[in-house]
Amino acid sequence: xxxxxxxxxxxxxxxxxxxxxxxxxxxxxxxxxxxxxxxxxxxxxxxxxxxxxxxxxxxxxxxxxxxxxxxxxxxxxxxxxxxxxxxxxxxxxxxxxxxxxxxxxxxxxxxxxxxxxxxxxxxxxxxxxxxxxxxxxxxxxxxxxxxxxxxxxxxxxxxxxxxxxxxxxxxxxxxxxxxxxxxxxxxxxxxxxxxxxxxxxxxxxxxxxxxxxxxxxxxxxxxxxxxxxxxxxxxxxxxxxxxxxxxxxxxxxxxxxxxxxxxxxxxxxxxxxxxxxxxxxxxxxxxxxxxxxxxxxxxxxxxxxxxxxxxxxxxxxxxxxxxxxxxxxxxxxxxxxxxxxxxxxxxxxxxxxxxxxxxxxxxxxxxxxxxxxxxxxxxxxxxxxxxxxxxxxxxxxxxxxxxxxxxxxxxx
Amino acid sequence: xxxxxxxxxxxxxxxxxxxxxxxxxxxxxxxxxxxxxxxxxxxxxxxxxxxxxxxxxxxxxxxxxxxxxxxxxxxxxxxxxxxxxxxxxxxxxxxxxxxxxxxxxxxxxxxxxxxxxxxxxxxxxxxxxxxxxxxxxxxxxxxxxxxxxxxxxxxxxxxxxxxxxxxxxxxxxxxxxxxxxxxxxxxxxxxxxxxxxxxxxxxxxxxxxxxxxxxxxxxxxxxxxxxxxxxxxxxxxxxxxxxxxxxxxxxxxxxxxxxxxxxxxxxxxxxxxxxxxxxxxxxxxxxxxxxxxxxxxxxxxxxxxxxxxxxxxxxxxxxxxxxxxxxxxxxxxxxxxxxxxxxxxxxxxxxxxxxxxxxxxxxxxxxxxxxxxxxxxxxxxxxxxxxxxxxxxxxxxxxxxxxxxxxxxxxx
Numbered sequence: 024x025x026x027x028x029x030x031x032x033x034x035x036x037x038x039x040x041x042x043x044x045x046x047x048x049x050x051x052x053x054x055x056x057x058x059x060x061x062x063x064x065x066x067x068x069x070x071x072x073x074x075x076x077x078x079x080x081x082x083x084x085x086x087x088x089x090x091x092x093x094x095x096x097x098x099x100x101x102x103x104x105x106x107x108x109x110x111x112x113x114x115x116x117x118x119x120x121x122x123x124x125x126x127x128x129x130x131x132x133x134x135x136x137x138x139x140x141x142x143x144x145x146x147x148x149x150x151x152x153x154x155x156x157x158x159x160x161x162x163x164x165x166x167x168x169x170x171x172x173x174x175x176x177x178x179x180x181x182x183x184x185x186x187x188x189x190x191x192x193x194x195x196x197x198x199x200x201x202x203x204x205x206x207x208x209x210x211x212x213x214x215x216x217x218x219x220x221x222x223x224x225x226x227x228x229x230x231x232x233x234x235x236x237x238x239x240x241x242x243x244x245x246x247x248x249x250x251x252x253x254x255x256x257x258x259x260x261x262x263x264x265x266x267x268x269x270x271x272x273x274x275x276x277x278x279x280x281x282x283x284x285x286x287x288x289x290x291x292x293x294x295x296x297x298x299x300x301x302x303x304x305x306x307x308x309x310x311x312x313x314x315x316x317x318x319x320x321x322x323x324x325x326x327x328x329x330x331x332x333x334x335x336x337x338x339x340x341x342x343x344x345x346x347x348x349x350x351x352x353x354x355x356x357x358x359x360x361x362x363x364x365x366x367x368x369x370x371x372x373x374x375x376x377x378x379x380x381x382x383x384x385x386x387x388x389x390x391x392x393x394x395x396x397x398x399x400x401x402x403x404x405x406x407x408x409x410x411x412x413x414x415x416x417x418x419x420x421x422x423x424x425x426x427x428x429x430x431x432x433x434x435x
Numbered sequence: 436x437x438x439x440x441x442x443x444x445x446x447x448x449x450x451x452x453x454x455x456x457x458x459x460x461x462x463x464x465x466x467x468x469x470x471x472x473x474x475x476x477x478x479x480x481x482x483x484x485x486x487x488x489x490x491x492x493x494x495x496x497x498x499x500x501x502x503x504x505x506x507x508x509x510x511x512x513x514x515x516x517x518x519x520x521x522x523x524x525x526x527x528x529x530x531x532x533x534x535x536x537x538x539x540x541x542x543x544x545x546x547x548x549x550x551x552x553x554x555x556x557x558x559x560x561x562x563x564x565x566x567x568x569x570x571x572x573x574x575x576x577x578x579x580x581x582x583x584x585x586x587x588x589x590x591x592x593x594x595x596x597x598x599x600x601x602x603x604x605x606x607x608x609x610x611x612x613x614x615x616x617x618x619x620x621x622x623x624x625x626x627x628x629x630x631x632x633x634x635x636x637x638x639x640x641x642x643x644x645x646x647x648x649x650x651x652x653x654x655x656x657x658x659x660x661x662x663x664x665x666x667x668x669x670x671x672x673x674x675x676x677x678x679x680x681x682x683x684x685x686x687x688x689x690x691x692x693x694x695x696x697x698x699x700x701x702x703x704x705x706x707x708x709x710x711x712x713x714x715x716x717x718x719x720x721x722x723x724x725x726x727x728x729x730x731x732x733x734x735x736x737x738x739x740x741x742x743x744x745x746x747x748x749x750x751x752x753x754x755x756x757x758x759x760x761x762x763x764x765x766x767x768x769x770x771x772x773x774x775x776x777x778x779x780x781x782x783x784x785x786x787x788x789x790x791x792x793x794x795x796x797x798x799x800x801x802x803x804x805x806x807x808x809x810x811x812x813x814x815x816x817x818x819x820x821x822x823x824x825x826x827x828x829x830x831x832x833x834x835x836x837x838x839x840x841x842x843x844x845x846x847x
Contacts, residue, residue: 027693030606030640032550032572038700059502067500070493077489081482088479088680090471123535123706130705134571138444155704159546160444194442228442268500270711281439288450292567293542293705294535298713299682 037158046369047379055411056379057398060204060353063328066321067268072313079307080300087303093291094283095121095275096302102309103275110236111250112259114277120286121297125234125262125274129197130156131289132230132258132276136194137162142186144196144227146174148356148386148395150204153197153232164388165193171347173210174198176217183225195228195258201245202235202352205386205397209239209350215248222256233261237318239351240326255279263305265353266321267314271301325353325401328408332400335409339416341423346398353401356383359394362429363422366393376418378411449570458781459791467823468791469810472616472765475740478733479680484725491719492712499715505703506695507533507687508714514721515687522648523662524671526689532698533709537646537674537686541609542568543701544642544670544688548606549574554598556608556639558586560768560798560807562616565609565644576800577605583759585622586610588629595637607640607670613657614647614764617798617809621651621762627660634668645673649730651763652738667691675717677765678733679726683713737765737813740820744812747821751828753835758810765813768795771806774841775834778805788830790823 047058068076080087094100100116107114122128129152137143137160145154147166154164165186167179179196186192198218200210210218222229231248239245249259255278262274276286290296308314332355336346346357357380359365366382373379383395398415400408459470480488492499506512512528519526534540541564549555549572557566559578566576577598579591591608598604610630612622622630634641643660651657661671667690674686688698702708720726744767748758758769769792771777778794785791795807810827812820 027691030548031697032546032548032553034550035547035697035700038547038697038704061502064497064501067496070496073489073493073496077485077492080489081485084479084482084485085476086682088682089476090473090676090681123709126704127706134444135447135450136442136444138446141444152704152707159704264502268712269502270498270500272706272708272710279439285443285447285450288447292450292538292564292571294539294684295564296684297535298684298710300680300716301710301712304712 034159037161046373047381049373050379054373054377054379055403055407055414057400057403057411057415058379058381059402060399061402062265062269063324063401065324066266066317068308068313072308075311076304076307080303083303087300089299091296091299091302093287093296095119095297096299096306099302099306099309102306106309107277110244110247112247112277118277118280118283120276120283120290121302122274122276122290123294123297124264124269124272125232125260126152126156127290127293128260128274128276128286129153129230129232130159131286131293132195132260133157133160134289135282135285136228141194142191144179144193145388146198146203147389148205148383148392149197149388150199150232151385154388157197162194166388169206169208171208173200173203173208173214174218176214176221179218180221183221187225192225193227195230196222197230197232198248199232199234200248201233202238202349202354204234204352205354205381205383206356207347207349207352207354208356209245212246215246215251219248219251219256223254227256229257231257231259233259234265235352236261237266238322238325238353240322240329241350249277258282263314266318267305267308271305273297273301273305322351325351328400328405329355331405331408332398332412335412339413341416341420343423344419353399355398355400357396357398359396359419360423360427360430361394362426363419364393365396368418368422372415372418376414378414378418380415446571449573458785459793461785462791466785466789466791467815467819467826469812469815469823469827470791470793471814472811473814474677474681475736475813477736478678478729480720480725484720487723488716488719492715495715499712501711503708503711503714505699505708507531507709508711508718511714511718511721514718518721519689522656522659524659524689530689530692530695532688532695532702533714534686534688534702535706535709536676536681536684537644537672538564538568539702539705540672540686540688540698541565541642541644542571543698543705544607544672545569545572546701547694547697548640553606554603556591556605557800558610558615559801560617560795560804561609561800562611562644563797566800569609574606578800581618581620583620585612585615585620585626586630588626588633591630592633595633599637604637605639607642608634609642609644610660611644611646612660613645614650614761614766616646616764617766617793617795618768619759619761619764619766621657624658627658627663631660631663631668635666639668641669643669643671645671646677647764648673649678650734650737650765652734652741653762661689670694675726678730679717679720683717685709685713685717734763737763740812740817741767743817743820744810744824747824751825753828753832755835756831765811767810767812769808769810771808771831772835772842773806774838776805777808780830780834784827784830788826790826790830792827
């Protein structure tokens with residue numbers, strides 16, 4: 024056998040098996056999992072929908088099972104252009120590229136923009152898989168903390184100013200402004216406006232990742248950055264995973280045609296094209312209102328689950344634990360007392376308390392977040408959510424009692 | 436607008452819009468195209484098959500429309516392991532990763548293996564999209580010419596020996612040993628054996644790309660390199676695009692578990708997972724013999740088309756033109772007299788003779804091949820193949836007459 028380690032590319036240093044991923048693979052049937060961000064299957068097309076969809080696919084068989092064009096199915100891009108206009112995003116079909124989930128869009132943006140040591144601005148915390156995609160291209164991260172209104176824009180401005188003094192600027196800023204993964208936090212309208220002003224003033228791109236924009240429960244949908252962008256600075260990334268089906272892997276990027284051109288060249292080398300079959304299914308669902316009709320249903324399902332989780336947290340969590348109150352999406356982010364390491368705790372919680380979460384550390388590009396966890400309420404049924412939070416609260420109560428003596432502030 | 440050219444990553448220099456691609460986009464309805472490598476839709480699942488497939492999908496709805504695991508659908512990998520054993524490839528499901536077409540496998544292998552200036556051995560000519568994928572990682576190519584028995588192994592040995600003197604060796608050798616794209620040439624069994632010996636002696640990996648292995652018409656299927664590999668040196672890449680449907684984008688890589696592990700880490704950052712829906716469809720087709728029953732049908736269709744093209748070439752092509760006689764696959768490769776530039780010729784041929792081909796230059800990593808073209812017989816109906824070759828032959832006859840005076844040998 025060839026000695027593998029001798030021949031791997033240097034960039035594989037950036038590929039790490041996540042211990043957490045490995046640990047979470049072990050989840051047994053009796054564990055209630057808040058770990059994955061899996062949609063509730065009730066949000067998928069119904070059997071009735073499928074009948075219509077499959078009849079349609081049969082009618083376009085020769086095209087649906089054939090190679091497609093790299094840019095994406097033209098019919099789908101046409102419908103998408105209309106769908107986007109309803110959220111005030113003006114996009115010609117030529118400004119759209121269909122991707123394999125939004126993840127592929129995020130990776131391709133890293134590929135075309137990031138040179139080693141380029142500055143990429145992200146929220147602290149931010150979406151883990153975006154960090155993993157960008158890591159491959161070796162950027163330097165500038166992490167900006169968040170409060171309940173999203174990324175703290177004053178801090179961003181301060182950092183941009185200090186970069187400017189050193190004659191530097193970010194390549195782009197990556198944000199999930201609405202119902203962010205992992206925190207569930209949404210950026211206020213005022214901050215969105217200010218962010219666009221700063222992008223103009225300091226001259227950088229914004230990558231707006233928007234998987235949850237349609238899943239806002241209590242308020243009107245929040246205005247997309249892309250809808251307010253007058254300078255072609257916002258690159259909009261989204262997906263049908265949360266509003267139709269993640270099993271189709273249909274995402275898309277909307278950008279200036281010059282950017283789209285390079286994304287198409289990337290995709291050609293990466294996988295030639297996305298499946299025509301899943302693109303035709305998404306086209307049919309858009310065209311015939313399946314997705315529009317699905318969205319209110321999805322909001323209702325997740326709102327009810329969010330409420331179940333928040334109420335259970337309120338009831339069971341001990342003092343010293345804080346969490347976000349998201350207006351939509353799938354996630355609640357939780358801060359335990361600082362002396363608790365949620366990664367170390369996970370093994371015990373999985374095995375003894377039979378409940379799973381994602382330790383929050385890996386969402387933090389600054390190495391902080393050891394005491395945090397991401398909880399997803401999207402998949403388990405409501406009674407399981409309540410029972411799971413009860414168990415988790417018990418585990419946290421145990422941990423506080425056990426580790427309180429390591430509280431540095433106390434020792435001080 | 437941000438000045439895009441100022442902010443693009445250095446690696447985008449390697450992304451070129453192919454003029455040929457742009458030219459071939461212009462193909463009008465009245466052009467007979469031998470350019471694309473599109474499968475004949477008759478090789479796709481029938482309406483009858485689709486009924487069964489869709490019924491099955493409905494029965495696994497909650498899983499088919501959900502996120503999958505990065506490695507690929509376990510049920511599919513199990514079936515694939517059995518399918519591979521029938522071509523003498525022993526692969527545990529853990530040694531298999533499902534990819535978005537074989538293209539993604541090729542890209543990911545580049546990603547995990549190639550450091551800048553690493554040596555990658557390829558055939559001259561070789562598959563264009565593999566070059567495009569590898570280019571992103573900036574290797575130095577060592578191109579080995581082919582004859583009718585495939586890569587000239589004596590030349591490979593000579594080059595390996597000279598590399599060794601300089602204390603160098605290739606990172607891997609990329610080959611399509613059976614019915615190669617673009618030439619249709621298959622490597623002889625003797626050369627396959629010798630190639631494996633050289634890989635062992637000079638210590639490098641072999642990437643065996645095998646999209647056409649099942650589409651051999653006249654002989655028994657040729658023994659895969661992977662089936663003869665005793666040292667875990669062969670990484671096997673294949674796809675269901677040519678034996679079932681390219682519109683599903685289901686490919687796979689079989690490799691040592693250590694290699695597969697890094698491929699999984701790559702895929703996680705690239706697109707999280709392939710669509711569960713298309714994986715379930717492929718699983719069903721494998722499990723229920725749809726693909727096994729399809730293969731003889733496909734062979735018959737393409738054999739008849741190949742014969743139609745070869746016969747028409749024989750009948751119409753002028754003297755001084757040479758072409759390959761493939762035992763299977765989809766392509767015939769053609770050499771015109773050396774003073775004819777097939778790229779320059781294409782514009783005229785498209786517009787006046789209404790027939791399309793791919794100029795062969797870009798398949799050659801050594802910059803040669805200006806006088807070559809790739810002809811695909813897989814898509815057009817037989818009468819169109821004959822008519823297309825008649826037209827093309829007319830164009831070539833015109834070009835010979837026109838450009839003969841530039842024949843350097845003649846001028847000498």
